[in-house]
Amino acid sequence: MELVEESPYRFRIDRHDPMRVPGVVFASRSLLPDAGEDRSLEQVANVATLPGIVDASYAMPDVHWGYGFPIGGVAATDVAHGGVVSPGGVGFDISCGVRLLAADTDRDGLRPRLGALMDGLGEATPRGMGRGAVWHLSDRAELDAVLRGGSRYAVERGFGVQRDLERCEDAGAVGDADPARVSERAIERGAGQVGSLGSGNHFLEVQAVDEVYDDAVATAFGLRPGQVCVMIHCGSRGLGHQICTDYVRKMEKVMARHGIHVPDRQLACAPVSSAEGRAYLGAMAAAANYARANRQLLADAARRVFARVTGSRLDLVYDISHNLAKIETHDVDGAPRALCVHRKGATRALPPGHDELPDDLRGVGQPVLIPGSMGTGSYVLTGVPGSPAFASTCHGAGRVQSRRQAVRSERGLDPRAQLEEQDIAVRGASRRGLAEEMPAAYKDVSAVVAAAEGAGLCRKVARLVPLGVVKG
C-alpha cells in the first residue's frame, strides 16, 4: 500500500480503481500500522470503493485491522446519491462508547477508602461473558422501551437525574430506533444484559485528573486537577452483536440485486434509502439506545456505591459512542448534504458553537472521551472548528497485538501483580482477560492523542490516570 506523506500527521492513499475516493490516514510515521502484521490500510482502500462515498476513506491514528472496515475508520456516503450503509462500518459492538463521571472529591482524600470503594464497585458491576445485569427484562414491551428510550428511559425509571440527559450524546436516545427490525434472537440475547459491562477491553475505572491542558475548557467540563472520576467503557453486548450478524447476512444476499460489488464480502452494505438499509439503521439505532441505557444503569450503580462508601456525588461529564453510523449534514464541495457518517472506533468531536451541544458546552466544544489501554491513562479532548473527517477523531489506544499474541507474551507473568505494583487496584477480571488487555498489546495512547491533535482533529483538555479498575 503506497502512502504519500502530505504533512507530518497526514498520509494519502492515492485513488486507483476501483476506489472512488482517496484514502487519508491521520498518523505519525511511527503509528502507521506495520503492513506485515496488520492489513488495515488495505481495508481503508477497500472502503473507498463503496457506492456514494464522499471526500475520502479516513483512518484515525489508532487504526488497526477490523471486520471489513478498519477499527479507527470514518466513511461518509451521500444519501441522495446511492450512498450505502454497512454494518461492518459500525462494528459488532454497536454504540460501544464511554461515559465519564466526575466526583466531588480528590485523589488524596479518597486514598484511605479506595480499597472499600473498589470492593463495592466490584460487587455492584455485573460483568464478564454472558452473566448477570442490573435489569432482567422478561417483558418485551419494557425491552422495547429501552430500545426506544435509551438513557432517557433509565432516568424515567429513577436510574439517574434529568441533568444526565443534557450530558449525553443525542440527549440520551437516538431517534428512528425501530425495535420491530430487531430479531427475536437479538432480543433474547439482550433481555438479561441491560446494565452489564461485558468483557474484553470494556471496563469501569476509578481515575484521577493527572494533568489539565486547558483550564477554561476543563472547568466547563467540570474537571480540575486531582479530581476523582469514574470512566465506564461498554457497549450493546449480545444484542448489538446479533443485530450486526443478522444484517451482514441480509445485505450479503441483496447486494448484487442493488448492483453493488465490493472487494471484500465483509463490506456487505445496502443503499441507505433501500428497505434493507433503513431496516439496519432502525435496528442499529435500537442497539445504540440499548448501549446508552446500559451505561446509564452502570453509572447509577456506581453512584450508589460512591455515596455509601465515600459520601461523594458523581456528576456526568459526557457519554459518547465510538461505534455508530449517523445521518448528518456536512458541506461537500461547498454545499450541505445529508451524509451517512460511519464511525467505527472513531469518536464524534463537535467543535465550539455546534448547535447539537448543550447550552453550557456550546462555547467550548464537545467532550471527547478516550479510554487508554488498561493501567496507562485516558484522555479528555474536545472538538475543533474546521477539522477534516466530518468532525471525528480517535477512540483509544488501538491494538497492535492480537488477543492470542497478548496472552502468549504474558505467559509466566502475573498481569494482576503488575497492575498492583503500579498502585492500581483490580476487581473482577479473569487472568486471561487481563493478559489480553495489558498495555503491551496496545499503541501508546499519548502518541495516538498527540497525532490526532497534530492532525487538527481535536484538542487535548485533560489526562486521567487509573486508581482502580473493574473488568470482566
Add this chain to the structure above:
DNA sequence: ATGTAC
C-alpha cells in the same frame, strides 16, 4: 466485541 462456530 461476542452464549470465542450453526
